[in-house]
Amino acid sequence: MASASVSAFTSAFEYAPAPESRSVVDIAPSYGLFIDGEFVEAADGRVFKTVSPSTEEVLSEVAQAGEADVERAVKAARKAFEKWSALPGSERAKYLFRIARIIQERSRELAVLETLDNGKPIKETRDADLPLVAAHFFYYAGWADKLGHAGFGANPRPLGVAGQVIPWNFPLLMLAWKIAPALATGNTVVLKPAETTPLSALFFADICRQAGLPKGVVNILPGYGDTGAALVAHPDVNKVAFTGSTAVGKAIARTVAGTRKKVTLELGGKGANIVFDDAPIDQAVEGIVTGIFFNQGQVCCAGSRLLVQESIQDELLDSLKRRLSTLRLGDPLDKNTDIGAINSAEQLSRITSLVEAGEAEGAERWSPACELPSAGYWFAPTLFTNVTQAHTIARDEIFGPVLSVLTFRTPDEAVAKANNTQYGLSAGIWTEKGSRILAVANKLRAGVVWSNTFNKFDPTSPFGGYKESGFGREGGRHGLEAYLDV
Amino acid sequence: MSDAKVDTRPDTRSDARLSVFKTYKLYVGGKFPRSESGRVYEVSDAKGNWLANAPLSSRKDARDAVVAARKAFGGWAGATAYNRGQILYRVAEMLEGRREQFVREVAEAEGLSKSKATAQVDAAIDRWVWYAGWTDKIAQVVGGGNPVAGPYFNLSSPEPTGVVVVLAPQESSFLGLVSVLAPVIATGNTAIVIASEKSPLPALSLGEVLATSDVPGGVVNILSGRTAEISPSLAAHQDVNAIDLAGAGADDGLAKELEVAAADNLKRVLRPQTVDNAQWFATPGTERMTAFLETKTVWHPTGSLGASGSSY
Numbered sequence: 001m002a003s004a005s006v007s008a009f010t011s012a013f014e015y016a017p018a019p020e021s022r023s024v025v026d027i028a029p030s031y032g033l034f035i036d037g038e039f040v041e042a043a044d045g046r047v048f049k050t051v052s053p054s055t056e057e058v059l060s061e062v063a064q065a066g067e068a069d070v071e072r073a074v075k076a077a078r079k080a081f082e083k084w085s086a087l088p089g090s091e092r093a094k095y096l097f098r099i100a101r102i103i104q105e106r107s108r109e110l111a112v113l114e115t116l117d118n119g120k121p122i123k124e125t126r127d128a129d130l131p132l133v134a135a136h137f138f139y140y141a142g143w144a145d146k147l148g149h150a151g152f153g154a155n156p157r158p159l160g161v162a163g164q165v166i167p168w169n170f171p172l173l174m175l176a177w178k179i180a181p182a183l184a185t186g187n188t189v190v191l192k193p194a195e196t197t198p199l200s201a202l203f204f205a206d207i208c209r210q211a212g213l214p215k216g217v218v219n220i221l222p223g224y225g226d227t228g229a230a231l232v233a234h235p236d237v238n239k240v241a242f243t244g245s246t247a248v249g250k251a252i253a254r255t256v257a258g259t260r261k262k263v264t265l266e267l268g269g270k271g272a273n274i275v276f277d278d279a280p281i282d283q284a285v286e287g288i289v290t291g292i293f294f295n296q297g298q299v300c301c302a303g304s305r306l307l308v309q310e311s312i313q314d315e316l317l318d319s320l321k322r323r324l325s326t327l328r329l330g331d332p333l334d335k336n337t338d339i340g341a342i343n344s345a346e347q348l349s350r351i352t353s354l355v356e357a358g359e360a361e362g363a364e365r366w367s368p369a370c371e372l373p374s375a376g377y378w379f380a381p382t383l384f385t386n387v388t389q390a391h392t393i394a395r396d397e398i399f400g401p402v403l404s405v406l407t408f409r410t411p412d413e414a415v416a417k418a419n420n421t422q423y424g425l426s427a428g429i430w431t432e433k434g435s436r437i438l439a440v441a442n443k444l445r446a447g448v449v450w451s452n453t454f455n456k457f458d459p460t461s462p463f464g465g466y467k468e469s470g471f472g473r474e475g476g477r478h479g480l481e482a483y484l485d486v
Numbered sequence: 487m488s489d490a491k492v493d494t495r496p497d498t499r500s501d502a503r504l505s506v507f508k509t510y511k512l513y514v515g516g517k518f519p520r521s522e523s524g525r526v527y528e529v530s531d532a533k534g535n536w537l538a539n540a541p542l543s544s545r546k547d548a549r550d551a552v553v554a555a556r557k558a559f560g561g562w563a564g565a566t567a568y569n570r571g572q573i574l575y576r577v578a579e580m581l582e583g584r585r586e587q588f589v590r591e592v593a594e595a596e597g598l599s600k601s602k603a604t605a606q607v608d609a610a611i612d613r614w615v616w617y618a619g620w621t622d623k624i625a626q627v628v629g630g631g632n633p634v635a636g637p638y639f640n641l642s643s644p645e646p647t648g649v650v651v652v653l654a655p656q657e658s659s660f661l662g663l664v665s666v667l668a669p670v671i672a673t674g675n676t677a678i679v680i681a682s683e684k685s686p687l688p689a690l691s692l693g694e695v696l697a698t699s700d701v702p703g704g705v706v707n708i709l710s711g712r713t714a715e716i717s718p719s720l721a722a723h724q725d726v727n728a729i730d731l732a733g734a735g736a737d738d739g740l741a742k743e744l745e746v747a748a749a750d751n752l753k754r755v756l757r758p759q760t761v762d763n764a765q766w767f768a769t770p771g772t773e774r775m776t777a778f779l780e781t782k783t784v785w786h787p788t789g790s791l792g793a794s795g796s797s798y
Contacts, residue, residue, distance in 0.1 A: 135635065151627065153771070246752070253749035258742030265752070422751070424780075441784050449784045456785050458634035462642050466780050467727075468752045473781050476632055476642065486773065 015328070018335040020122045025113045027199065030061040033069055033222065034205035036076035037215030043068035048224075050198055053119030054332050054341035054376040062198045065221035070190070070230045073219040077161040077188040078236055080216030085158045085186035089145035096141035096183060098211040103134040106207065110200060114172055115332045117199040119341030119377070120295050122333050132457055133176040136475075139459035140180035143480060147185065150477055156484040158186035159262055160238035165228040166201075167244045168194035168343050169298040169399075175201055177474045178241050179218060180459075185483040187239065190219045192231055196344045198222035229255070237261065239483060243300075246397075246423075246468050264472030264482040266300065266464055268397040269425030272418035273303030273454065274440065276411070277312045279430035283452065285319045288403070291428055291454040293327065293381055296342055297401040300469070301426035303454055305394060307414050310407045317385065317405065324381050325368040342377040342400060351379050351400035358384050358393035363404070389420055397423070411436060415443045424466030428454045447473070510540050510686075512547060512710065513693025515554030516703015522546050527711070529687055532597020540686045543711035545719040548678070551707035552723050555649040555676040558704030563646045563674040567622035574618030574672060577699040581611045584695060588660060588688060595659045595685035609767050610664040616769070617668040624673060624775055632783070639786045644779040646674035647754055651720045653713055653733030659685035661766045663692065666732050669774035671705055678707045678726075680717060680733060686710035714740050721747035728754035728778050735760065754778060 030047070032039035046064040051057060065073070084092070103110065110133075111125040118125075148154050162182045166174035171193055182189050193201035201220045208218050221227055225248070232240050233255050242252050243266040256263050273291045275284050291303025308316050332340035342348040359365050363384040372378040379400055387394050387404040394404045408414040418427055427446040429437050437451045447465045450456060457463065462478035464470060472482050510529075511518040525542035541547075562570070581588065585607055593603035629643040650670045655662030659682045670677045681689030693708045709716055713733055721729055721744040729748055734741040735758040748755050756777045 250749050250752060253752060254746050257745030257749065258738065260757070267752070437786065441782075444782075447780065447782060449782060451784060451786045453638065453785055453787050456634075456636070456638060458632065458636070458638075458640070460632045461634050461640050461785075462632070462781050462783050464781065466647070466782075470752060471754055478628075478642065478781055481776075 015336045017331070019331060020112055020115075020333045020335060022112060022116070022333065024109045025116070027060050027113070027116070031199070031202045031222075032063045033065050033073070034202065034218070034220040035069065035073045036219065037209070039205070042066060043072070048195065050117060050196065052116050052376075053196075053343050054373070056375050059116060060199060062202070062222045065192070065223040065227045067230045069221055070227065070234055073190045073221055074161055074163075074231075074234050074236050076216035077190050077219055080214055081158075081160055081188045084188055084214060084217050087186070089147060092184060092186065093141045093144035095211060095213055096137050096144060096180060099207055099213070100134050100137035100141060102207045102210050103130070103137060107131070107134065110172060110203060112333070113203060114200050115340070117197050118168065118171060119332055119343055121337040121340040122335055123337065124295060129170060129173050132459070133172050136173075136176040136180045136459040140184035143181075144184040147480070147484070150480050152481060152484050152486040156185070156486055159483060159485055160187060161236060162187045162189050162239040162241060162483065163231040163234060163237035164189060164191040164241045165231065165244065166191065166193055168197040169295060169300075171197040172200040172204065174243050175204060177243075181474070181479045182239075182241075182483050183217065185480060187483050188217045190221060190231060190237070192221050192223055192228045195222070195224045232256070240264075241482065242266070246470075249470055262482065264464075264474070265470035266472070266474060267468065267470035268423055269300045269302065269465065269469050270305055270395065270397055270421045270423045271301055271303045271426035271428065271446070272305045272307050273428035274307045274408075274414045274418060274430065275309060275312070275316060276414075276429075276431035276433070276436065277309040278432045280432065281312070281316060281319055284316065284430040285323050287428060287430060287450075287452070287454040288320060289323055289327070292403045293339060293401050294455050296340060296379070298343060298347070298399050299455065300397075301448060301455065301463075303426070303428050304398060304403060305418075306403055306405045307417055308405060308407050309414075310409050313407055321366065321368070321383070324383065327368065327381055329370055329378065329380065330373060339381060339401060342379050345377055347399065348377040348379060351398055351402065354393060354396060354398045354400075355382060355402055358387075358391060358404070361391050361393075363387045363391055363393060389417060395421065411440060415440060419443075419445050422468040425464075425469035426450070508538065510538050510690045510710070512541050512543060513690065513697065513706070513708040514547065514551050515557070515707065516697060518693065518697075521711070522550070529685070531594045537594055538687060540690065540710045543709040543716050545716065547709055548716045548720050549723070551678040551709060552649060552720070552725055554704035554707055555678050556725055558702055559646075559648055559676045561702055562671070562676055562705045565674070567625065570672065570674065571618045571621035573700045574614055574621060574668065577695060577701065578611050578614040578618065580695045580699045581607075581614065585611070588691065591688045591691055592660045595688055596657070606658070606661045610661045613661070613664050613770075614668055617672040620772075620775065621672050624772065624779075627772065628776060628779070629781070637788045639788050640783065642781050642783045644673065644776070645782050647778050647780050648675060648727030649725060650675045650677050650778050651717070651726050651729040652677055652679045653717055653729070653731055654679055654681050654689060655732050655761065655766075656682050656684065656713070656736065658763050658766050660688040660692070662732070662761075662763070663689050665766050665770060666730055666774065667706065669770070670730070670778055671701075673775050673779055675728070675778050676705045678709065678720060680713050680720075681708060681710045682733065683711070683713045717744055718747060721753070722750060724751050726753060728756070730756040730777070731758040732756070732761070734758050
């Protein structure tokens with residue numbers, strides 16, 4: 001009666017609510033665009049609302065950038081480029097260093113803000129997102145005055161104005177990944193945050209003000225896809241950086257065809273997490289949970305396809321289901337919450353329809369007993385067994401807390417199944433055998449391979465995909481290349 | 487009499503004997519097929535004199551080349567870097583032995599004097615040597631350990647991206663060709679080359695050298711014909727991973743069309759660069775190698791041998 005004893009155990013140790021205070025963050029009722037060091041209204045006066053996904057409460061009203069605003073922002077960035085790129089690297093380094101320190105100082109405020117606007121648990125914004133955001137600025141601050149040592153020649157030159165479009169899953173972290181290397185290398189920036197999560201980028205504008213960053217070096221244009229498209233297509237943008245869906249990535253690649261713009265794309269994934277029969281089961285279960293339920297599975301490198309060696313399937317699935325039953329879903333501001341809200345109603349319906357397709361195609365659906373809050377956008381952690389490679393849920397990126405379980409018998413079969421995807425972003429390997437890790441890692445067509453761990457990030461470590469997961473790398477020395485004329 | 491006026495071709499009007507013409511063929515999958523279309527086109531020297539009939543490749547030839555390149559990829563990418571270096575050195579050796587032939591072909595193709603053609607061929611041979619030396623060094627130069635803030639071993643290594651289509655430069659029929667082909671295969675990719683449309687003969691002869699240099703069949707596939715006819719289907723091919731648009735340089739419309747097609751499966755695109763012929767003599771950088779490399783980063787926990795640290 002394992003399940004009975006587990007439930008007796010969990011009920012005896014129920015957590016009391018431990019909400020983080022909202023008072024550390026002061027959200028204004030409305031925000032403008034940030035162009036040339038000023039908050040301004042959109043040229044055509046359009047605005048949109050941003051809501052908290054966990055409550056559907058309207059947090060603020062934000063100006064929506066249109067083509068005229070893109071024009072203004074690119075012009076400001078172009079003007080600022082002249083002086084910014086001419087600054088000695090050691091001076092640019094200190095601006096980045098200032099920004100990094102201010103982010104550290106304001107990290108609690110930013111963590112709460114990000115949780116409110118995105119719906120992800122405070123545990124993750126506080127312990128993963130914000131420390132990494134600061135670390136990225138520190139890391140690239142250190143490169144700004146050492147570019148001659150980066151391996152791209154003695155005097156690598158910046159490209160000019162960088163047009164950057166980022167997604168809603170890690171709003172501030174993606175901003176850091178884009179802005180830190182761009183500024184370190186002497187480029188200026190026009191960045192479009194996602195329409196569902198514009199707030200932390202606008203707070204970042206305030207950090208630029210506090211840091212005394214010259215006007216026009218960073219410009220922030222909240223808006224929808226059309227704003228991003230206008231930015232990418234702008235003839236005076238020299239560099240395009242995008243993180244988001246593969247479909248939009250392809251559209252961007254078509255837009256820049258025939259131009260001289262440099263492009264990096266960080267797109268979708270369908271990561272395989274491969275568990276061999278000699279893997280430490282408890283650690284593997286933790287890694288599987290981190291792999292697919294971190295950030296509600298809204299992670300491009302999520303380990304959304306679990307490949308289990310057939311001989312341990314039952315043992316592993318029992319263990320995994322037991323572990324999933326202990327995950328706590330609910331108020332993202334509660335420090336004990338593991339699973340927060342799905343970012344938007346639109347995303348929730350996308351997840352829902354893919355999961356329905358999984359059921360319709362005959363895969364077996366399982367979720368732990370899990371009460372969903374009445375307001376907000378929620379999806380219970382979900383597991384599919386009886387999945388084949390032909391199933392939609394094994395092929396399409398779901399971008400939600402949904403894990404598909406497939407099995408294999410031999411390492412060759414594991415590799416073949418892992419690589420049987422249009423994507424090539426991430427993969428995981430769980431085994432105690434070192435030579436097997438190296439042999440399998442070698443054969444996987446993926447940009448990041450986590451062995452006996454999953455979803456680890458670091459500013460010094462390059463990140464990016466093979467195949468239709470995009471091109472270019474962000475982070476590390478490699479991440480500089482995207483912003484240099486090399 | 488200047489070099490330019492020396493006709494180095496075998497004398498076809500000798501009373502003693504009639505020389506043998508050469509049928510130029512494609513090089514696909516280690517074999518020398520004619521175009522499946524059965525078509526040829528006339529290749530002339532700089533003065534318009536007939537040199538040979540070259541195969542006019544079809545889209546089907548291009549697709550066959552992709553199949554051959556894909557088949558060869560695993561073995562070539564999986565070969566040791568040392569082994570790839572040995573084979574590239576061997577290409578240089580074989581070329582050295584057939585230097586006179588290539589000097590003649592390049593002189594005819596590009597209308598160069600013998601001395602200028604010799605300089606081109608010599609530079610091309612040296613370029614194979616240069617890239618041969620890179621095979622076992624590029625990983626050290628562009629990869630390495632990353633000092634992450636945590637107890638993890640974290641290593642980034644370059645890997646070949648896969649099957650690469652190379653539009654060879656139109657003007658520099660041999661030095662330009664080698665300069666764009668060698669970096670692609672040095673790092674473990676396999677290649678489909680569309681030779682210079684006007685001057686394809688040195689490229690087709692290079693196939694014969696590669697075939698006798700231990701380069702596995704399918705690693706390099708050489709097509710001749712109309713660049714604008716063959717390249718669109720390759721740019722759109724779902725099993726091609728990257729495309730080098732060097733040979734589309736003068737044709738902006740074609741380059742754009744190919745880039746749009748390449749977006750369908752997000753091929754890596756090396757855009758057309760403005761390279762004048764003299765620039766091919768310069769020592770290259772690493773860009774033509776890194777353009778067709780992926781970076782794979784592997785993480786592993788290092789474990790913790792006690793929190794107090796070691797005592798030495």
